[in-house]
Amino acid sequence: MSEVFLKLDNIKKSFGGVHALKGVNLEVKLGEVHCLAGENGCGKSTLIKVISGVHDPTSGDIYIEGKKITKLTPIEAIKMGIQVIYQDFAIFPNLTVAENIAMNNALMTGTKTMNWKKARKIALEAMSRIGVSIDPDLLVERLSVANKQIVAICRAIINDAKMVILDEPTTALTSKEVDRLNEIIFNLRDKNIAVVIVNHKLDEIYQVAKQLTILRNGENVATGGIEEFDRGRFINCLTGRDIQEDFYRPEPSDQEVLKVENYTKKGMFENISFTLNKGDVLGITGLLGSGRSEIGDALFGLIAVESGNITLNDNPITINSIQEAIKNKIAYVPEDRLTQGLFLKRSIEDNTIAASIGKYLKNFKLDQHAMTEVTNMWIKKIGCVAASSQVPINTLSGGNAQKIVIAKWLNTNPSLIILNGPTVGVDIGAKADIHKILHDLAAEGVGVIVISDDLSEIIQNCNKIIVMEDGKIISNTDSSELDEEKLAKLLTGTVMAEGGVANE
Amino acid sequence: MNNDKVKQILTSNEMIVACIIIGLCIIIGIVNPMFVGQHTAINLSRAMLVTLIFAIAEMIVIVSGGIDVSFPAVACISLYATIKFMNANSIDSVLFAFAMSGGIGIVCGLLNAILVSKIKIPPLIATLGVSSLLNGITLAYLGAANISKIPDNVDSLSQQFIYTYTNEAGIKYALTVLILIPIVLYILAYVVLKYTMLGRGIYAIGGDKNAARIAGFNIIKIQFIVYMTAGFLAGIGGMTYTILMRQAGPQSLMGAEMMVIAAIVIGGTRITGGHGSVIGTLLGVTLIALVQNNLIMLGVPTHFQTFIVGFIIVVGTVITSIRVRYIDAKPKV
Numbered sequence: 001m002s003e004v005f006l007k008l009d010n011i012k013k014s015f016g017g018v019h020a021l022k023g024v025n026l027e028v029k030l031g032e033v034h035c036l037a038g039e040n041g042c043g044k045s046t047l048i049k050v051i052s053g054v055h056d057p058t059s060g061d062i063y064i065e066g067k068k069i070t071k072l073t074p075i076e077a078i079k080m081g082i083q084v085i086y087q088d089f090a091i092f093p094n095l096t097v098a099e100n101i102a103m104n105n106a107l108m109t110g111t112k113t114m115n116w117k118k119a120r121k122i123a124l125e126a127m128s129r130i131g132v133s134i135d136p137d138l139l140v141e142r143l144s145v146a147n148k149q150i151v152a153i154c155r156a157i158i159n160d161a162k163m164v165i166l167d168e169p170t171t172a173l174t175s176k177e178v179d180r181l182n183e184i185i186f187n188l189r190d191k192n193i194a195v196v197i198v199n200h201k202l203d204e205i206y207q208v209a210k211q212l213t214i215l216r217n218g219e220n221v222a223t224g225g226i227e228e229f230d231r232g233r234f235i236n237c238l239t240g241r242d243i244q245e246d247f248y249r250p251e252p253s254d255q256e257v258l259k260v261e262n263y264t265k266k267g268m269f270e271n272i273s274f275t276l277n278k279g280d281v282l283g284i285t286g287l288l289g290s291g292r293s294e295i296g297d298a299l300f301g302l303i304a305v306e307s308g309n310i311t312l313n314d315n316p317i318t319i320n321s322i323q324e325a326i327k328n329k330i331a332y333v334p335e336d337r338l339t340q341g342l343f344l345k346r347s348i349e350d351n352t353i354a355a356s357i358g359k360y361l362k363n364f365k366l367d368q369h370a371m372t373e374v375t376n377m378w379i380k381k382i383g384c385v386a387a388s389s390q391v392p393i394n395t396l397s398g399g400n401a402q403k404i405v406i407a408k409w410l411n412t413n414p415s416l417i418i419l420n421g422p423t424v425g426v427d428i429g430a431k432a433d434i435h436k437i438l439h440d441l442a443a444e445g446v447g448v449i450v451i452s453d454d455l456s457e458i459i460q461n462c463n464k465i466i467v468m469e470d471g472k473i474i475s476n477t478d479s480s481e482l483d484e485e486k487l488a489k490l491l492t493g494t495v496m497a498e499g500g501v502a503n504e
Numbered sequence: 505m506n507n508d509k510v511k512q513i514l515t516s517n518e519m520i521v522a523c524i525i526i527g528l529c530i531i532i533g534i535v536n537p538m539f540v541g542q543h544t545a546i547n548l549s550r551a552m553l554v555t556l557i558f559a560i561a562e563m564i565v566i567v568s569g570g571i572d573v574s575f576p577a578v579a580c581i582s583l584y585a586t587i588k589f590m591n592a593n594s595i596d597s598v599l600f601a602f603a604m605s606g607g608i609g610i611v612c613g614l615l616n617a618i619l620v621s622k623i624k625i626p627p628l629i630a631t632l633g634v635s636s637l638l639n640g641i642t643l644a645y646l647g648a649a650n651i652s653k654i655p656d657n658v659d660s661l662s663q664q665f666i667y668t669y670t671n672e673a674g675i676k677y678a679l680t681v682l683i684l685i686p687i688v689l690y691i692l693a694y695v696v697l698k699y700t701m702l703g704r705g706i707y708a709i710g711g712d713k714n715a716a717r718i719a720g721f722n723i724i725k726i727q728f729i730v731y732m733t734a735g736f737l738a739g740i741g742g743m744t745y746t747i748l749m750r751q752a753g754p755q756s757l758m759g760a761e762m763m764v765i766a767a768i769v770i771g772g773t774r775i776t777g778g779h780g781s782v783i784g785t786l787l788g789v790t791l792i793a794l795v796q797n798n799l800i801m802l803g804v805p806t807h808f809q810t811f812i813v814g815f816i817i818v819v820g821t822v823i824t825s826i827r828v829r830y831i832d833a834k835p836k837v
Contacts, residue, residue, distance in 0.1 A: 090718045094711035095779035107720045127582060134837070137509075144836035342755050463805065 004066070004196045005163055006051065006082075011060035013046055020046040021061070022218040028163060028211075031192040033185060035209035035226070037200055039238055039427035040397035045351040051196075052084045055079035059190070069132035073112045073489050078108075078343040081162030087171060089152040091140055098123035098136035100306045101154045108159065124320055126351035132186045153184060163194040170204055171425060174288070200427050202234060216240055239429040247479065248387050248439055248461050250279035256314070257447040258416055260299075263308035268294040272308070276464070281438055281448045283462030283479070285455065287491060292472040295336060296451045298460040300332035301325040313415055326355070328416075331409030333402075335420040335451075344394040348386055349375040351393055351404050356412045378407040381435045399423075399430025408439060416447035423457060435461045455484050455491075467491060517827065521787040521820075522760040527793075528794055536801040542669045543677040544798070552793040554745045554757075556686035556786070559771075560693050561737035563785045565781035566768060567697075569710040569732045569777030570627035574612065575764075576757040578735055579742030581642045581719040586743065587651055596655040605743035606736045612638060614728070621727035642754045644748020647832060651752040662747050673831045682744055689737070694782040697786070706730060709778035731743030767792045770820035774828065791816070 007026045011318070013021040021043050028034045038044050049055040050062075053072040062069045064080050091100050104117035113401045123136040134149050140151060149169060156164050166185075170178050185208055186197050199205055206211065206226065213223040214237040222229070222237045229237075236242055255278040263272040269291035276282050286292040297303045299310070299323045310317050312328060319325045325332070334340035343351055352375045353360060362369045376391040386396060392403055402422065409417055419438070423431045438461065443446045452458050458465055459479060467475040467490045475490055482490075507666045513519060549618060558575055582605040604664045612634065619630035665678035697703035705726045708716040717723055746752045765775075769787025773780030795816050799809050 086718075087713075090712070092708050092715055092778075095704070095706060103704070103708070104719055112701055114699050114701055116699075138837060142834065142837055147837060153605035290535040387773065 002029055004028070005064065007063040008047075008051070009061040011047070011050060011057045012053060013058050016477060020218055021050070021057070024215065024218070024220050024221070026213055026220065027194055028194045030194050031189055032196045032210050033189050033197065033208050033211065034211040035205045035237060036196055036198045036210070036213050036215065036235075036314060037205060037446065038215035039200060039429055040399055042215040044215055046165060046218075047215065048084060048198065049070050051077070051165065054084055055434070058406075078159065081160055082165070083156035083159070083161040083163070084165045085149070085152045085156055085167065085169065089148050090154070091148060091152055093141035094141070095140060097134050097138050097140060097151055100140055100151050101126055101136075101158065104155055105158050122158055123154065125333070126158045128190065130154065130184045131473050132184065132402065136491065137343060144177075146174075146180065147173045147180065149173070150184065153188075157188070163196065164188060164195040166201075167198045169197060170199065170201065172247060177448075178207075200238065202231060202428075205234075206461075214238055236426060238427075239432075241429070247459070248463055249283060249437075249465055249480070250281075250439075252444060253278040255445070257312070259309075259311040259447065261309045263295070263298065263302055263305055263310070265294065265298060267471070268303065269298075269468070274464075274466060274473075274476060276342070276447045276449070278445045279442050280464055281450060282358075282461045283372045283458035283465045284333045284449060284468060285453060285458050285465065285487070286468030286489065288453070290468040292451050292453075292468045293420055294471075295468075296332065296420045296449065299325070299416070299418055299449075300330055302332075326412070327410065329414045330354070330407070331412060331414035331417040333405050333409060333417070333419040333422055335424070337402055337405050341408075342393050342401060345392050346405055347390045347392055348379065348384070348396075349389040352378055352407050352411060355408050374411065376413065377469060378404075382407050382410075382437055383430075397427075397430075399426040399434075402426050402438075403430065403434060406434065410437075410441070414446060416449070417441065418449045420451045421451060421454075422452065425456065431457075455487050459484050459487060497503075509616065509800065510619050511631050517824065518784045520786055520823070521771060521784065524790050525787065525794060526790070529683075530799050532798055535803070539798060539801050540673065543671060543675075546669065546677045546679045548793055549683050549791070549796060550748070551569055551797050553680070553683055553686060553748065553766065553787050554741050555760070555764060555789050555793065557689060557737055557744060557784050558760065559767055560686070560689055560782065561734040561741075562761075562764050562784075563771075563780050564693065564697070565627075565705060565730055565734050566712045566773050566775060567777060567780040568706045568727065568764075569731065570727070571775070572616060572631045572731065572734050573628065573761045573765075574616060574631040574638065575734060575738040575741075576760045577635040577638040577747070578609050578612040578738035578755045579760075580754055581612065581638045581646070582606070583740035583742035583746045583753045584642055584646055584651070584752050584754075587654060587746060588646060590655050590658070591651070591653060593835065596657045598661055600659045601655070602740060602743050607695070608738040609735040609739025609742070610732050612738070613732040616704075616735065617728040617731035620731060621724050639755070639758065644818060646754060650752055650754075650756075652750070653836035654750060654752065656826065659746060659750060662750055665704050682748060690782055690786060697782065702726070703731065704750070707778060710779075717735070724753050759832070761794060764789075766817040766821070769824055770817070772823070772824060788820075789822075798811055 004027055006026070008024060008026040011021055011024045024047060025230065036044055046055060050057050053074040053076055062072055097118045101123040101274060103120060106114065120136050127133055128152065134147055140148060143151065173181060185195050193419065197208065211225045212226050212229055214221050216238065238382050257278055258276040261273045264270050271293060274282065274368065285296060294303060298305050299319060301319045301324055303322055304320050310319065317328050317390060319330070338344065343354065349371055353371050360371050372389055379386060379389060382403045384400045393404060417501050425435055426434065438448050450458065450462055459482060463479050465477055465482060466473050522674055558832035561575065562572060582722070586601055589604065590596065596763060616634055619625045619629045619634065620695055659773040662679065662683040666681050667679040669677045697706065705716065705721045708719065708721055709723050709726055713723060742757065745757060767788040768780070768785055769775055770791060795813055796809065799812055800806065804812060
C-alpha cells in the first residue's frame with residue numbers, strides 16, 4: 001500500500017575517532033508515523049543530520065524513493081522533500097506568522113522582492129492543510145510555544161514535503177498541546193507524508209507511533225511495529241538494562257525533619273502545612289499556576305511569605321532570603337536548570353563547587369587540589385558520564401547536566417533539598433540514577449521535596465504526595481493510596497479530595 | 505478581530521509618539537501663538553534635516569541586531585577630507601562633493617563591517633574603536649581648524665530653496681532644497697525594508713541570527729551591506745551638514761550619536777534588534793527636534809532645556825521598554 005520513502009542501509013559515521021553511528025538501518029514509509037527513540041547521546045541527532053544532508057555518512061547507503069543517493073547536501077535534501085523541525089524551531093519572533101511561513105519559499109525561489117499578499121496566501125494554505133488557523137498578521141513573539149511549533153511545521157510543509165522530521169517536539173508542550181500536535185501529526189500522515197518523530201517519552205510514543213526504531217550507542221537495537229513493544233521491552237532496549245518501575249516505600253520513621261505550618265503568601269498559596277520525616281520523599285504536584293513551584297521558591301527564600309512557621313530538624317527557622325536559606329542548609333534545584341542552575345560555559349568542577357566555594361578558600365587561595373578531588377568524587381558517586389572534571393557543562397547531555405546541579409547542592413551538605421522538575425528532559429537511565437540519589441539522601445535523613453507535574457515520577461518516587469489547586473492543598477496522602485489515574489483525576493478536579501480518593 | 509486590529513494601530517508606538525508630538529504642539533501653540541504657522545514647519549525641517557539622515561542609517565543598523573556609534577566620526581572625516589581635498593585641487597562640483605564624502609563613508613563602513621561581521625567583535629566595541637580611530641586621524645593628519653571656505657558651487661546649494669514663505673511682518677522663511685535628501689532616503693528605506701528580501705533579511709537577522717542562517721540568508725553579506733550603507737549615509741549626512749552650516753569642522757558632529765540613538769529608540773526601534781520602522785524613526789526625530797528647538801517658546805530657560813531633553817529621552821525609552829515587557833507578559837495566542 002504505502003511505499004518506502006527513505007531507506008538507510010548500514011550507515012556509519014565517525015568524528016575523528018569517535019563512532020557516533022555504527023551501522024544504522026532505517027526504513028520510513030510514506031503516510032507512516034515512525035518514532036525514533038533513544039537516550040541522549042545515542043546518535044539520534046547525528047542520524048537526523050545525515051538524513052538532512054548536514055553530515056556525510058562515513059559509509060553506508062541512502063536511498064530516497066528507491067533511488068540511491070550518492071551525495072546528499074542540505075539543499076538537495078530539501079528538494080527531495082525532507083524537512084527537519086528543530087527543537088528551537090528556528091523561527092523569527094519579530095516577523096509575522098505569514099512571513100515566517102513563506103520566507104523559506106521566497107529564499108528558495110531566489111526572489112529579490114517581498115510579496116506580502118502571496119506570503120499570506122501561502123501561510124493560509126499551509127495552515128488549512130494541517131487544519132489549524134492562526135492570524136497570519138500576528139507577530140510570532142505573541143504566540144505560545146505550541147503555536148510557534150505549528151508555524152515551524154507549516155513552514156516545513158509548504159515546499160511539497162514528503163518527510164517531516166520532528167526533533168523532540170513535545171519538550172515544551174503541555175499535555176493538551178501534545179494532543180493537538182498529535183492531531184496535526186495524524187493529519188500529515190493522512191496527507192501521505194512520512195513523519196519521523198524523535199522522542200524518548202514512552203507514553204507519547206505509544207500515542208502516535210506506528211513504527212518504532214530504537215537506537216542505543218549508535219546502533220539500532222530494535223525496530224518494528226509499536227505493538228511488538230511492551231513497556232518492559234521498550235525500556236530494556238532504550239537503556240540496555242532492566243529498570244524496575246517500582247515504588248519507593250521507605251521504612252516508617254517518626255524522626256521529624258521538616259515541619260511547615262500555615263505557610264501563606266496571598267495570591268500564591270495559603271495555609272500550607274505538612275511534615276516530612278526521615279526517609280520521606282515528599283512530592284508536590286498540581287497544574288501550572290496551582291502554587292506548586294511557588295512553595296519551592298518560598299522555602300528557598302526567593303519569595304517572602306507573609307505568615308507561617310518552619311521547623312527544620314527541631315529548630316524553628318525563618319527564610320526571607322536566599323542567604324538565609326543557604327545558611328539553614330536548604331538547597332534548591334530550580335525548574336530551569338539551563339538558566340538558573342548552571343554556568344553553561346564553565347567546567348563541571350566550577351559548577352560543582354559553585355555553591356560551596358567558601359569551603360575551599362584557604363589563606364586567600366582556592367585549594368585547587370581539593371576542588372578537583374571532590375568533583376571527581378561526585379562525578380563517580382552520581383554516575384555522571386563525562387570525559388573529565390574540566391569539560392564545560394554545555395557539552396553534557398541534559399541528564400548529566402542535571403546530575404551536576406544536584407551534585408553542586410549535595411556538596412553543601414544540605415538538610416533539606418527541594419527539586420523542581422528534577423527530570424525534565426532527562427532520559428530514562430539518568431532519571432533512574434537521579435531518583436536513586438534522592439532515595440539515598442532521604443534514607444540518610446535529608447529532607448527531600450520533589451515538585452513535578454510528571455505524575456508517574458511522583459507516584460513512583462515519593463511516599464507522600466501533596467496535590468495543589470489554586471494555592472491550596474487539596475490532597476495530602478500516602479502514595480500507596482494513589483495510582484496515576486486517581487492522581488490525574490485529582491489534578492483535573494473531577495474527584496473531590498474530601499470524599500473521594502484521599503479517604504479510600 | 506477587526507476591533508483588535510484597530511486597537512493594535514491605536515496602541516502602536518508610532519501612534520503614541522504622534523500623539524505626544526501633537527499634544528506638545530497644542531501646548532506650545534496655546535502658550536505662544538507665535539508657534540503656529542508655516543515658519544515653524546520650515547525651521548523644524550531645517551533643524552531635523554541632518555539628524556534624519558543619520559537616524560535612518562542608525563535605525564537600519566540597530567534593526568539588523570547591531571549598533572554603530574562611529575557615524576559622527578565617519579561624517580566628520582568624510583566631510584573634512586572632502587572639503588580639504590576639493591579646496592587643495594580647486595574642484596568645484598556638488599556631485600563630486602557628495603560622491604567623495606559618501607565614498608569615504610563607505611570605506612569607513614567597510615572597516616566596521618569587517619570588524620563586526622568577519623572578526624566578530626561586538627558592534628558597540630568595534631564602532632567605538634573605529635570612532636576614536638577616525639577622529640584621531642582627522643585631527644592628526646587633516647587638521648583641527650574649521651574651514652569656512654567652501655567651493656562656490658557647493659556653497660551655493662545652501663541658498664537654493666524649494667519653497668519660500670513670507671509672513672505678515674515681511675520676514676522670509678525658506679525651505680532648503682537639501683530637505684529632498686532625507687525625503688528620498690526615507691521613501692527608499694521604507695520600500696527596501698518592507699518590500700525586498702534584503703530588507704526582510706535585515707529584520708530576520710536582527711530577530712534571530714541562527715534562524716536566519718538556517719533559513720538560508722547570507723548573514724555576512726547582509727551585515728556588510730548594512731554597515732557600508734550606514735557609512736555611506738554618514739558621509740552624505742556630513743556633507744549635507746557642511747553645506748547647511750557653510751563651514752567644515754573636523755569635530756562638528758562629534759557627540760551626535762546619543763541624540764540620534766535616543767530619537768530612534770523613542771520611535772519604537774528596539775535596541776536589541778529586529779524591531780523598528782521608518783515612520784517611527786521619523787516621528788522620534790521630530791519629537792526630539794521639537795523639544796530642542798521650540799521649548800523656548802514655552803518660556804523654558806535655555807539651560808533647563810538640556811534637562812527636558814534628557815527627561816524626554818528617559819521617559820521615552822522607559823515607555824518603550826515597559827511596552828516590550830507588556831507585550832512579553834500578554835497572554836500568548
